[in-house]
């Protein structure tokens with residue numbers, strides 16, 4: 384599966400032992416895949432954060448729901464917020480349903496539309 388080096392944020396395969404870019408030892412990181420991928424949401428690049436949101440939605444990582452809700456509300460990049468909304472829609476969880484319903488009535492048009500669409504799928 385896709386993972387990210389937590390030292391340099393290079394996208395890597397999660398089975399790899401050492402980051403090819405910076406040499407950081409990945410095997411010494413004992414966190415679960417879910418914990419690592421949620422942590423990668425701190426990635427400095429918006430495109431990467433959006434991609435990680437998508438990845439979380441694809442893998443239905445329910446542990447990420449609280450963090451996705453924070454991002455949907457407050458990421459400085461609107462497209463990352465939208466990606467978080469879509470990821471919440473992909474994860475069947477009562478918390479995300481409630482959140483998306485309130486977001487679909489929100490002020491921001493782009494996010495309201497994304498939230499409504501996510502609720503229907």
Ligand SMILES: [Zn+2]
Nearest residue numbers: 388391402405
């Ligand atoms: Zn690295």
